[in-house]
């Protein structure tokens with residue numbers, strides 16, 4: 494019922510030359526692949542390059558952030574409409590690096606989510622707990638609150654045509670992934686919350702990605718869990734063979 498999706502989050506990495514090599518390899522390898530959706534979320538300045546290389550291919554692209562405002566005096570910000578002009582289909586919203594380093598709170602994340610939806614793009618909404626919150630037994634409370642803030646502001650139907658990503662903060666960039674069992678537990682719980690808010694159908698259709706130290710070596714086991722529908726991949730998305738191996742793991 495759900496198509497698997499693997500999205501690379503390049504973060505603040507890349508150069509015109511490196512991107513071109515990586516994207517060309519992805520394009521060459523894409524032909525043989527099955528139904529998994531491949532996405533790269535790249536830094537803003539590279540959107541034009543990505544658009545010109547990937548247009549007409551089966552690899553989609555997106556941004557890592559967007560302003561909640563449509564236009565105006567917001568120096569340094571980028572609107573959803575601008576992203577749309579460069580062919581973006583996806584926008585990561587509420588990544589923990591934005592929440593922690595740039596102090597994006599639940600209300601701002603919800604506003605960004607709504608702006609992305611209103612602009613006709615697909616938000617990839619990230620939720621996740623810190624290590625201290627997990628150790629205090631607060632994981633469900635924290636991710637539940639992050640989800641609730643978005644549903645309250647954008648409405649219970651907001652998750653139709655959206656993607657949710659569970660990214661435990663302690664697993665991001667640390668090499669320490671959640672175990673398949675730990676991740677499945679949270680994914681299953683999140684899907685139950687969506688079912689309560691928006692109905693069983695909406696919950697069954699929603700792709701929920703896992704993110705946090707996904708590698709070629711652990712992807713298959715994670716993606717085999719019933720409520721894990723693919724991954725949001727940071728570090729390993731910059732190494733083309735690793736990213737391809739992860740995309741293939743989602744196709745099994």
Ligand code: PGA
Pocket residue numbers: 502660664665666667668704705706707725726727728729
């Ligand atoms: P990581 O990052 O794969 O490098 O842990 C994931 C993310 O931040 O989306």
